[in-house]
Amino acid sequence: MTMATEGQTELVFSAPIGQEEEVIKEIERMDENLIVETLKGRSMEKLFHEFPIRGTTVVQLSWAGVKYFTLQLKGLKVEEVKITETDEKYRAVAWAYDKVRDTRVMGAAEQSKTYKSKDGTTYPDEFALAKVVSKAQRNALKNLIPETMISQAYVLWKDKQAGVKKA
Numbered sequence: 581m582t583m584a585t586e587g588q589t590e591l592v593f594s595a596p597i598g599q600e601e602e603v604i605k606e607i608e609r610m611d612e613n614l615i616v617e618t619l620k621g622r623s624m625e626k627l628f629h630e631f632p633i634r635g636t637t638v639v640q641l642s643w644a645g646v647k648y649f650t651l652q653l654k655g656l657k658v659e660e661v662k663i664t665e666t667d668e669k670y671r672a673v674a675w676a677y678d679k680v681r682d683t684r685v686m687g688a689a690e691q692s693k694t695y696k697s698k699d700g701t702t703y704p705d706e707f708a709l710a711k712v713v714s715k716a717q718r719n720a721l722k723n724l725i726p727e728t729m730i731s732q733a734y735v736l737w738k739d740k741q742a743g744v745k746k747a
Contacts (some may be wrong), residue, residue, distance in 0.1 A: 627737050641730055643718045649725045649733075655679035656724050658717050663709070668693060670712040676720035687719025 627645035630637055641649070650656045661674045673688045691712035695705040705711070 628734055639734055641722060641725070643714060645730075646718045646721050646725065649729070650721050653678075653680075653725065656721060658720060659684070661713055661716060663713065665693075670709055672712045672716035674713075674716035674720040676717070676724055678724045681724075683724065685720055685723040687716050687721070687723060689713075689715030689719060691715065 626642050627648055629640045629642050632638070656676060656678050659675045659677050661672055664671045670691045670693065671688070672691075673686060675684060675686055677684045689712050691705075691708050693705055693708045694702045695708075696702050
């Protein structure tokens with residue numbers, strides 16, 4: 581687990597022990613929103629997700645952040661995505677490859693075919709297939725990005741958000 585300290589706030593770059601499920605659900609929700617906004621043609625520049633979990637700020641690379649690092653690192657690519665489905669869900673497995681380090685990794689995702697609105701009404705999710713493919717690609721590519729690079733980039737990104745200029 582990579583951690584950084586910002587003032588009095590502890591920043592955690594992977595899920596704190598015992599809070600993995602809560603963190604995963606929150607990241608999935610935020611990335612689903614980014615994926616849908618991108619599919620609708622809106623530009624998303626949020627490289628990181630930040631959210632509080634029991635007094636700790638959890639920081640995760642967003643789907644937009646994964647795409648950004650993939651372009652910066654060069655040599656990273658998704659080689660293959662396999663999709664299966666049941667009546668209720670799509671499942672995708674993506675294989676990503678780092679040409680420079682000659683490393684191949686897998687990422688997987690699952691997505692419900694229905695969307696539950698805030699009032700509890702269930703609708704067919706027109707973006708379910710795109711979401712599951714994007715999530716599987718994100719999960720595979722993210723495994724190829726060094727955590728130290730992510731944590732250093734977060735500090736720079738945070739400074740940029742705050743308008744801090746480095747000497």
